[in-house]
């Protein structure tokens with residue numbers, strides 16, 4: 001668990017994730033990368049993605065994809081797709097929108113509300129769950145693949161106390177704590 005008492009801490013975590021991604025660029029080119037962002041409304045998912053994009057070199061506006069569902073970027077010569085499935089009424093909308101083909105080599109996919117595309121998404125390499133905690137936030141970071149674990153280790157070295165590697169996140173007891 002990493003404590004994020006202020007928005008600046010969310011920015012710091014995003015920058016650390018961006019550096020982890022850039023140091024694994026070759027894997028992204030050959031396999032792609034998926035980042036899940038869970039947590040209630042206003043918990044800071046978009047803020048974190050904005051910080052990641054800044055860290056990857058995006059200079060322009062980073063809008064919430066809540067209404068557009070997808071906001072695409074090209075950063076560091078890689079595709080970055082920022083999804084928000086909040087408005088999905090049925091996970092099948094993932095297929096009809098043609099999003100499946102965007103999860104491919106050379107593309108990073110950051111997904112807010114991944115639960116609303118349940119059963120449709122490929123393995124989430126790195127899953128961040130944000131919680132409101134007083135005036136601030138807390139983040140739980142879990143890796144579900146080797147590349148996710150590599151990135152998590154990188155983030156851990158910059159944000160002491162952050163996360164843990166959980167090879168089987170789906171059956172982790174106490175996940176609803």
Ligand SMILES: Nc1ncnc2c1ncn2[C@@H]1O[C@H](COP(=O)(O)OP(=O)(O)OP(=O)(O)O)[C@@H](O)[C@H]1O
Nearest residue numbers: 004005006007010041042043044045046047136137
């Ligand atoms: N560590 C933090 N401490 C306090 N406030 C924060 C922190 N990180 C982000 N925030 C604030 O939380 C607010 C909501 O953030 P954001 O829009 O990113 O949430 P979200 O999870 O994407 O919401 P939604 O589910 O509606 O898409 C913003 O005003 C942002 O500044």
Ligand SMILES: [Mg+2]
Nearest residue numbers: 045046064112
């Ligand atoms: Mg959002």
